[in-house]
Amino acid sequence: MTGDWTVGTVTAIAPQTPTSRSIDLEVPGWPGNLAGQHLDLRLTAPDGYTATRSYSIATAGAGTRVQLAVDRLPDGEVSPYLVDELIVGDQLEVRGPLGGWFVWRPPADDRSPAEPVQLIGGGSGIVPLMAMARAHAAVASTVPFRLLYSVRAPEDVFFAAELAELARSPHFDIDWVYTRTAPEGWSGSPGRVTRERLAEAVVPAALDPAVFVCGPTGFVETVADLLVELGHPAARVKTERFGGA
């Protein structure tokens, strides 16, 4: 499957933030994917010019429906097309699923050891973490899940309604970092994630959580360094970064 391009059809599009939207694809023959995997997406111009980029998948499990969520990069070539031009019914070529490292697999059964999971996302870095949260909910897993989600402002939250719904589970908690504008009634003040915030909002190292961090490079570098300082073994911290340093 990995080696072949296949055609998906856009079945739904929903705005997520002022600069992003989710895109649902129906991909006949899609073999399903693990939570956290990505795919390659290829656009072709009428003269044959192509542009290919990798996108994390927001969904997980069996089935031929695949959801992406794409943020428009100011100088991007593919993301502005996906965010501004694409409409339901359009076709896209995809290849995947790809990646076998930044993935969460539900325990095989209730007797398997249930290591807690800490998800830490910055901005659109929520996408592969969303796949993990959905996989967790889909099997009604009792594995303790905790998400720390850093956004500039409340309107920059991806999947806001669904996250609120997921947080009703006794096994899934969400903590927030607002870097510029906090919602009304928020007790803290806006600002970037700090060591103190991580210490209070992340599953403690003593509980040996599996940690997944995804976001812009600067965010991930900061968070991963602080996690190591807080005693999390580097081998327990999986990262996915995007953008330059």
Place this chain on the structure above:
Amino acid sequence: MPIISRGFSGRRREESPQLPPGQYLTEDFPVLSAGPTPAIATSDWVFGVTGDVAETRAWNWEQFHELGLEEIHTDIHCVTRWSKLGTSWRGVSLDRVLDGLDVAGRFAMAGCYGGYTTNVPVDDLLGGKAWIATEFEGAPLDPEHGGPARLLVPHLYFWKSAKWVRTLRIMPKDEPGFWEQNGYNMYGDPWREQRYW
């Protein structure tokens, strides 16, 4: 028959002959790492060659520099599809590192501070094609880009250029490293688009 993307014209149109198929040019330097960035002081740094060699050998930071740094000007290509042209590095050629070690095996596994591994054929490390780089664009290599020292094998996809390199283990048979066990190609030639399994 490719599917034409309605309304897509493509605005970058990078047709450089230096750009392998399926790659796009970037001016910045993206960071891709599987975990936290290890902090390694040059005073603690050691690099060694082990495995299928007549004699293992190791160097500390000063000893390693005595092997002689050279200037490197090269293009680099990441499997995630960015390429960066005309980068400048300084580092020690693997020809010098492996000189006189009587390397018997044909494959090598780079091992790193932090636990990363990647496999490269020995032939791809020799002949002026590979280095252990300690400087990038005139400055010590940043930790997030692999500092204090990384493998530099620019004719292969950049995941082969292991950051924070610590050992080179010579092997009689090819074995998969970290990404090679997680979906990436054993060899990784960007000109043949050897990205995945």
